[in-house]
Amino acid sequence: MHDPPRILAVDDTPENLEILRMRLEANGYEVVTAADGEEGLGKARDLTPDLILLDIMMPKLDGISAVRMLKQDLSLRSIPVILVTAKADTRDVVEGLDAGGDDYLTKPFEHQALLARVRSMLRQKALHDTVASQAVQLSDWNRSLEQTLAEQVIEIERMGRLRRFLPEQVADLILAAGNGDTLLQSHRREVTVVFCDLRGFTAFAETAEPEEVMAVLGEYHACLGEQIVRYEGTLERFVGDGIVVVFNDPLPCADHTERAVRMAAAMRDAIDEHSEQWRKRDHLLGFGIGIARGHATIGRIGFDQRADYAVIGTVSNHAARLCEEARPRQILVSQRVVGAVESLVESVAVGELTLKGFRRPMPAYEIVRWIGRPS
Numbered sequence: 001m002h003d004p005p006r007i008l009a010v011d012d013t014p015e016n017l018e019i020l021r022m023r024l025e026a027n028g029y030e031v032v033t034a035a036d037g038e039e040g041l042g043k044a045r046d047l048t049p050d051l052i053l054l055d056i057m058m059p060k061l062d063g064i065s066a067v068r069m070l071k072q073d074l075s076l077r078s079i080p081v082i083l084v085t086a087k088a089d090t091r092d093v094v095e096g097l098d099a100g101g102d103d104y105l106t107k108p109f110e111h112q113a114l115l116a117r118v119r120s121m122l123r124q125k126a127l128h129d130t131v132a133s134q135a136v137q138l139s140d141w142n143r144s145l146e147q148t149l150a151e152q153v154i155e156i157e158r159m160g161r162l163r164r165f166l167p168e169q170v171a172d173l174i175l176a177a178g179n180g181d182t183l184l185q186s187h188r189r190e191v192t193v194v195f196c197d198l199r200g201f202t203a204f205a206e207t208a209e210p211e212e213v214m215a216v217l218g219e220y221h222a223c224l225g226e227q228i229v230r231y232e233g234t235l236e237r238f239v240g241d242g243i244v245v246v247f248n249d250p251l252p253c254a255d256h257t258e259r260a261v262r263m264a265a266a267m268r269d270a271i272d273e274h275s276e277q278w279r280k281r282d283h284l285l286g287f288g289i290g291i292a293r294g295h296a297t298i299g300r301i302g303f304d305q306r307a308d309y310a311v312i313g314t315v316s317n318h319a320a321r322l323c324e325e326a327r328p329r330q331i332l333v334s335q336r337v338v339g340a341v342e343s344l345v346e347s348v349a350v351g352e353l354t355l356k357g358f359r360r361p362m363p364a365y366e367i368v369r370w371i372g373r374p375s
């Protein structure tokens with residue numbers, strides 16, 4: 001709706017147009033006039049009035065033909081039309097209403113009747129405009145909702161990928177930064193890798209019932225998972241009873257080796273409680289850990305339907321081989337690891353170990369306990 005409402009008056013009699021113009025303008029309406037049906041159609045298309053007063057009997061294009069053409073035009077059909085006719089032309093009124101007219105007014109104009117019909121038609125136009133505006137807004141909302149839902153689906157997929165590897169708080173931080181996919185692309189970085197598994201698990205799995213094996217694995221994974229989340233490690237993979245945790249990727253942290261060693265010590269203490277319960281169930285299971293520090297190539301590997309986060313390099317193998325050598329409750333670490341945390345731990349040199357896949361013996365150390373920084 002225009003403000004003030006715009007009314008188009010179409011009549012081939014100048015006196016009638018003048019009467020309409022004066023009465024309507026006196027009541028605050030904007031009035032535009034046309035002398036015949038063709039001119040009226042043109043001005044309707046150009047000016048999009050809020051209401052049309054249309055005389056039926058006109059040269060060139062009569063009012064009934066004009067209203068029919070107005071209602072066939074999608075851009076004009078919502079404009080209400082009041083047909084103007086003489087009292088005796090009831091057949092014209094019926095035909096005009098059938099053609100699409102919304103109301104009629106007889107000549108000579110009765111002032112109050114004219115204003116009442118104009119107000120009534122303008123209320124209808126305002127209601128139509130409100131509904132049309134709401135429909136457009138609803139359509140925009142639907143498009144926005146569809147886009148939002150699509151973005152949320154993508155975000156959920158990204159969250160799912162990240163939370164397969166990362167503690168929830170780390171995954172949330174990466175997603176909030178908006179660079180989760182970038183951080184999982186292949187790159188090179190120095191990391192600390194923790195490899196841990198159960199001593200005696202193979203023999204246990206060969207003799208125990210499958211349900212019991214899965215129950216023990218569930219308890220074991222839940223126990224260690226709490227510590228991985230607590231120290232904000234990145235879970236690289238499960239390998240049966242083996243678990244690989246990475247620190248300093250995808251989010252860098254300056255104290256990554258400290259975190260790794262502290263987590264390993266906490267894991268050992270947490271597993272002690274389970275070990276006692278397992279012994280009562282006649283499951284002889286120990287727990288060993290190996291930790292190494294070094295550079296690796298890191299990123300997502302796999303294909304469209306299945307992808308994993310992987311740490312590729314000798315540092316992973318080093319941690320795995322140290323874990324193989326570890327006795328129950330023993331934490332074996334590389335020389336670079338002990339060098340990074342020497343003042344924070346009680347450690348013992350265990351000598352040089354011949355590790356599978358390494359050409360020369362590698363020095364190793366046992367972390368007896370975590371001391372921490374002096375207060």
